Amino acid sequence: KAGVTQTPRYLIKTRGQQVTLSCSPISGHRSVSWYQQTPGQGLQFLFEYFSETQRNKGNFPGRFSGRQFSNSRSEMNVSTLELGDSALYLCASSSWRGGPTDTQYFGPGTRLTVL
Amino acid sequence: DQQVKQNSPSLSVQEGRISILNCDYTNSMFDYFLWYKKYPAEGPTFLISISSIKDKNEDGRFTVFLNKSAKHLSLHIVPSQPGDSAVYFCAASGNQFYFGTGTSLTVIP
Numbered sequence: 001k002a003g004v005t006q007t008p009r010y011l012i013k014t015r016g017q018q019v020t021l022s023c024s025p026i027s028g029h030r031s032v033s034w035y036q037q038t039p040g041q042g043l044q045f046l047f048e049y050f051s052e053t054q055r056n057k058g059n060f061p062g063r064f065s066g067r068q069f070s071n072s073r074s075e076m077n078v079s080t081l082e083l084g085d086s087a088l089y090l091c092a093s094s095s096w097r098g099g100p101t102d103t104q105y106f107g108p109g110t111r112l113t114v115l
Numbered sequence: 116d117q118q119v120k121q122n123s124p125s126l127s128v129q130e131g132r133i134s135i136l137n138c139d140y141t142n143s144m145f146d147y148f149l150w151y152k153k154y155p156a157e158g159p160t161f162l163i164s165i166s167s168i169k170d171k172n173e174d175g176r177f178t179v180f181l182n183k184s185a186k187h188l189s190l191h192i193v194p195s196q197p198g199d200s201a202v203y204f205c206a207a208s209g210n211q212f213y214f215g216t217g218t219s220l221t222v223i224p
Contacts, residue, residue, distance in 0.1 A: 004158070033211075033212070035214070040124075040216060041216060042117075042119075042121075042204065042214045042215055042216035042217055043159075043204065043206075043214035044214075045211050045212065045213070045214075048211060056210055056211045058211070090158055090159070092158075102208070103149070103161045103164070104161070104212060105161065106151075106158030106159045106160070107158050108156065108157055108158050109157075109158050
């Protein structure tokens with residue numbers, strides 16, 4: 001079974017621009033979560049989508065948004081980029097959210113650099 | 116507010132010895148805990164988990180211990196191998212997953 005894929009793998013943008021990142025979950029998985037990883041901050045939860053609905057949201061400004069399509073693929077968008085948005089953005093999929101065996105499987109991430 | 120904390124950013128261990136990675140959490144409502152391992156340029160991969168109804172779970176060289184009263188969990192790797200060198204994240208499951216900041220383990224041959 002193919003793993004979680006994320007595109008693009010690397011991205012360079014300038015301040016004020018916007019960016020869209022894409023994530024394709026493992027086939028059959030309906031839950032997709034997004035995380036931001038920065039040095040010293042670990043993985044910070046952005047949001048989770050399940051069956052095209054946002055179920056949970058972390059403490060990020062409204063510049064960060066996402067959506068999920070009917071095939072479970074997900075996109076996240078960051079508008080008006082700031083230097084502090086430079087990070088590794090990770091997507092994780094799981095089959096069901098809430099059960100004790102609900103393991104998340106991560107993609108390789110998109111490395112975003114904001115200049 | 117960091118609900119899951121890994122206070123040691125790095126750890127070095129000789130090959131063949133035991134590696135002990137620690138994690139503390141603040142929310143007593145967490146009922147499921149996981150450890151992930153991350154190599155550079157890759158996403159985290161699931162390693163081992165433990166439910167709050169247990170205090171120990173073993174999988175080969177990896178054992179996770181949970182002390183609910185202390186809100187503390189630890190990952191033991193015995194024996195440590197050079198291929199174990201990676202960043203290890205602990206996570207707790209509530210309404211979302213909460214991750215620690217990671218511990219970089221280096222196993223010296």
